[in-house]
Amino acid sequence: MMKEVLEKILKGIVKHPEEVVVMEFDEDGKKVLEIVVNEEDVGQVIGKDGRTIKSLKILLSALFEDTKEITLRVVR
Amino acid sequence: MKKLIEKGSSVEDILERVKEKYDLREEEFEYNVIERGFPGIFGFLAKDAVVEITLKKTYFERRLREFLEDILKIVDADVRVTVKSSGKAFFVDIDSDRVGRLIGKHGKTLGAIQHIAMIFVNRLSDTKLNVVLDMGEYRKRRRKFIEKIVQEAVAKALKEKTKVVLDPMFAFERRLVHEMVKRYKGVISYSVGVEPYRRVVIEYVNSKREGRRRDDLRESLRGESQDRGDR
Numbered sequence: 350m351m352k353e354v355l356e357k358i359l360k361g362i363v364k365h366p367e368e369v370v371v372m373e374f375d376e377d378g379k380k381v382l383e384i385v386v387n388e389e390d391v392g393q394v395i396g397k398d399g400r401t402i403k404s405l406k407i408l409l410s411a412l413f414e415d416t417k418e419i420t421l422r423v424v425r
Numbered sequence: 426m427k428k429l430i431e432k433g434s435s436v437e438d439i440l441e442r443v444k445e446k447y448d449l450r451e452e453e454f455e456y457n458v459i460e461r462g463f464p465g466i467f468g469f470l471a472k473d474a475v476v477e478i479t480l481k482k483t484y485f486e487r488r489l490r491e492f493l494e495d496i497l498k499i500v501d502a503d504v505r506v507t508v509k510s511s512g513k514a515f516f517v518d519i520d521s522d523r524v525g526r527l528i529g530k531h532g533k534t535l536g537a538i539q540h541i542a543m544i545f546v547n548r549l550s551d552t553k554l555n556v557v558l559d560m561g562e563y564r565k566r567r568r569k570f571i572e573k574i575v576q577e578a579v580a581k582a583l584k585e586k587t588k589v590v591l592d593p594m595f596a597f598e599r600r601l602v603h604e605m606v607k608r609y610k611g612v613i614s615y616s617v618g619v620e621p622y623r624r625v626v627i628e629y630v631n632s633k634r635e636g637r638r639r640d641d642l643r644e645s646l647r648g649e650s651q652d653r654g655d656r
Contacts, residue, residue: 404537407534
């Protein structure tokens, strides 16, 4: 569920929406979402001073209130 | 906001393809035929059609509204998103029973949604567009509150010929403070400290001094550029 939502958002903000992949899994009891995007979009997804990735995390935490801790990772 | 030059076998072909690619509706674009095109005779003399297509602002408004509704419906299936635009500014209003949750602590979530909305519209557009997002008049109320803080601080700075350090604020709120302080004579404002504890200082200055900021304070100049980059 969270994976689909994050994919939807990412597809709206990257240059290459068809290359967006999100993997969702649990790690040490925490929710981890790994993001893969086209090389050209990595900077956009992270944003200046990590602002965009932070915004994504804040938004996801608000949308999924019951999930205690969410970690977002951009994988190269 | 966006112009496309497209080539294809016929004008109709091009329009169909572009409408599908951009999820574009009939009333959301205008087009100019640059080259009619010619199918050719037995494969000879064929010529591509060329069309210039201009996407109208209604297109950007609808796409942004749908994008936000699609995401926020997870929290509230009845969420209502309204988007209006004026020039390069897009004003988004979100109305929901769950507005408190969508605003977040100190407007943190509201800021995050605005930031993502901004990237979304700019991805669709050639020119830089700005997004201002509000929920349940949160920004309006916050502005009033900040206005009150500034009035009190300015009064104190003037009366005691001193400087007043405000509580930490978000960049867009600090920007509001700087704008408000500009309206007063005898005080200047600048920001000090590092995020997330960056705060505005309102300082008394001799009335002869012009400008609202101390140019001898490198710290404040650094902050100025940082504030400008934020929204």
